[in-house]
Amino acid sequence: MPVKNDTEKRWVELDVVFPGTPEQLWRAMATGPGISAWFTPTTVDERKGGAIAFDFGGGAASRGTITEWHPPSRLCYEEHEWSSGAPPVATEITIRARSGDDCVVRMVHSLFTTEDTWDDELESFEAGWPGFFEVLRAYLSHFPDQKAVAFGASGVHPGTHHDAWREVSAALGLSGPNVGEQRSTPVDAPTLVGTVERVQQGMKTCEVMLRLERPAPGIAQVGTYSYGGKARAAVSLYFYGDRSAEAAAEVEPQWRAWMAKRFPESTGDSSQA
Known part of the structure; x- marks a missing residue:
């Protein structure tokens, strides 16, 4: 969906049923433990004027201030240093009940500028959320309100992100996947056993x-994408339940070592897909 605009701002919006x-x-x-269960480790000072902070790993982070706090229907916050030189980005989340024990969630990202300089970043927000929203959907469907621990590991591939996908999917036993299939990683990769x-x-x-199912109940996202002119491979793991912290502590070093060996950061220049 293209970026929308008026005389004061530019924005993208998504409406999703959960x-x-x-x-x-x-x-x-709208809470730190909740957002951390499907997005990235997050802390929230749960009040108007409170801080919200997202930790993306590797020193990458974004911090903002809560501008509206109306449980359980509306949360707004502004981030001022989310990208070098960018104007503030405002996020608005509204939650509305509908019949059948579902809710409609609307998320709007707005930049207070009339220039189109940052439209690519706005569009990347819109393109990035659906994958995380699928993790949220699975969390709500199968692990609601359970304790969660998440981590990720990533690396660089010298080719396109499609080249990276062929390599990472083959290495993890995920080539040619179909929804509903049971898949498991080979013996030379960290253990993942689950349903597509x-x-x-x-x-x-x-x-x-x-x-x-193994190494712990949870969700695994395995993917490739292009960023900054480089192809990247990434694994994001979300473990749920009483053993989530123990399982994460055990397997996170394994995944970081595996990714560093297969997709080292120092591969030189790579093509953008």
Whole structure:
């Protein structure tokens, strides 16, 4: 969907239906433990004027201030240093109940500028959320309100992101996936055993999502994408339940070592897909 604009700002918006009550969606989308269960490690000072901070790993982070706090229906916050030289970006999340124990969530990202300089970044927000929203959907459907621990590992491929996908999918036993299939990683990779929940392949990203049985109940997102002129491979893991922290502590070093060996950061220049 193209960026919308008026005389004061430019914005993108998404409307998504999720299972659950407004209270469940609020806990998942407006609290630190909830957001960390499907997006990235996050802390939230739960009040108007409070801080919200997203930790993307490797020193990358974004911090903002909550401008509206109306549980369980409306959260707004502004981030001022999300990208070098960029104007502030405002995020608005509204949650509305509908029949059948579902909720409609609207997310709007707005930049307070009339220039189109940052339209690519706005469009990247819109393109990036659907994959995380699928993790949120699985979390709400199978692991609602459970304790969660998440981590990720990534690396660089010297070719296109499609080249990276062919390599990472073959190495992890995920080539030619179909929804509903049981898949498991080979013996020379860290253990993943689960059911294919989602397959997404396109010009900008390739992704497979597994609902895990081992090494712990949870979700695995394996994918490739282009960023900054380089092709990247990434694995994001979300473990749920009482053993989530123990399982993450055990396998996170394995994944970081595997990714560093197969997709080292120092591969030199690579093509953009």
